Amino acid sequence: MTNHSHNEHHTCCFIIPPDILTRLAESSDRATRSGAIDSLELSARMRGRREALMGIAVSMAVAAGTKRRTVYDAQNARSLPGKLIRGEGDARSKDTAVNEAYDGAGKTYDFFSKIYARNSIDNRGMRLDSTVHFGRGYQNAFWDGQQMVYGDGDGEIFNRFTRSLDVIGHELTHGVTEYEAGLVYExxxxxxxxxxxxxxxxxxxxxxxxxxxxxxxxxxxxxxxxxxxxxxxxxxxxxxxxxxxxxxxxxxxxxxxxxxxxxxxxxxxxxxxxxxxxxxxxxxxxxxxxxxxxxxxxxxxxxxxxxxxxxxxxxxxxxxxxxxxxxxxxxxxxxxxxxxxxxxxxxxxxxxxxxxx
Ligand SMILES: [Zn+2]
Structure with a gap:
């Protein structure tokens, strides 16, 4: 493991790259256009929030060697993490997005644990937090340096972002990279x-x-x-x-x-x-x-x-x-x-x- 402080890196990790959103922001369809502009604007704001939180992002690790997941519901608002809906071992929710976020985080944890003997993102049992229903029709998903955040998509171009297991694995791996090589995001x-x-x-x-x-x-x-x-x-x-x-x-x-x-x-x-x-x-x-x-x-x-x-x-x-x-x-x-x-x-x-x- 390289010896560096992970919070000096501004890794930001939106799954939908800006070129797609920029293109959608020029769409002739009004709803698509305003949704994309909204997502771009919000993405810029989240980057600011992440940088503001960098100083306190280090203390998330716990000693536990087991998987610990929590899923929150932002209820279409934009404050994180939102309302706690499901913790580790809790029964399934009626909400598909909640269950997908929970299961996807679990499959990612199990993969790194069983195949590479890694204990969560930081290899010290870090809790895996996810927030679903972030914003209204939000067209992206991201790792903010502390947790996963999923939009519902606008339904016109994008479906809900918890649908794709590799996207969940992708975002959580940004956390792993932050703690290991610490590759700068440029x-x-x-x-x-x-x-x-x-x-x-x-x-x-x-x-x-x-x-x-x-x-x-x-x-x-x-x-x-x-x-x-x-x-x-x-x-x-x-x-x-x-x-x-x-x-x-x-x-x-x-x-x-x-x-x-x-x-x-x-x-x-x-x-x-x-x-x-x-x-x-x-x-x-x-x-x-x-x-x-x-x-x-x-x-x-x-x-x-x-x-x-x-x-x-x-x-x-x-x-x-x-x-x-x-x-x-x-x-x-x-x-x-x-x-x-x-x-x-x-x-x-x-x-x-x-x-x-
Ligand atoms: Zn990414």
Missing amino acids: DQPGALNEHFSDVFGSLVKQYARKQTAAKADWLIGVGLFTKHVNGTAIRSMKAPGTAYDDPQIGKDPQPDHMKKFVKTTSDHGGVHINSGIPNKAFYEAAIRLGGNAWEKAGKIWYETLCNRLNARSNFQDCANATHDVARQLYGLDSVEQRAIREAWEAVGLKISTTRGR
Whole structure:
């Protein structure tokens, strides 16, 4: 584990990137337009709140080694956390969003615990808090540095955000990254931050469904778009750039190769865009390694996130680190290490090492 204070990093983690909301804010449909403007404005305000809370966000850890979840209802208001509805071990609620948030947090906890022996987000049993029904028709979900927050969606473009298990896993993994590598949320380190959330978000889903790498859909956010949108998901790790193509929200902008790397100042330097490149590399690695992606590929990436990267690591650093972790776990020139090298080469990154590895 790297030795840094997690609260010096302003990790903010909205699942819907600003380019989609900006596009919707220009929609000819009045309701869609006002909903998107509202979500953008609120997102900016939540960033301010998070920064204000940074100083006190450290003391959430508890000694307990068991899963502890709480789900709150914001009742369409915007104050957090809202009214407590369901605590750990409580009976199911009549509210689907409450149960989805509770179950999704539980599946994410179980995945990290059983597969990587990690005790919650901070590895010290941190309580997993979620708030549902945040705002009215709010078109996003996010991790605010302390808890998960889910909007209901507007029903026109987006469904409720608790529907998608990989989105829940994605957001909670932002918490893990904050406590481990602490990747800053801009440019290549920010795209890696997004990448690790997609990797473990997808693996939480694959593990829950008992799917091999070959059987998995490798999609992030299936079911978030309504039927009115021409798109299957928000992102595809298998085929970045193909998740949606729609007159209202535009086309999926993700590149799948370094030669298509997008230089932009929006979206914190394209953190939700260029993450397509390492996402594709992870998919290529998992397919080459075969079997369940969380076993070999996931283990290599988890070790890399926890012990090899720092706040400013870039794609090349990540490629080199995963390659060296593969040597550490499986041996020099093992099939596993070769698979990792080939996976990064497939996206235009050649492994460079100082020790001839
Ligand atoms: Zn994210």
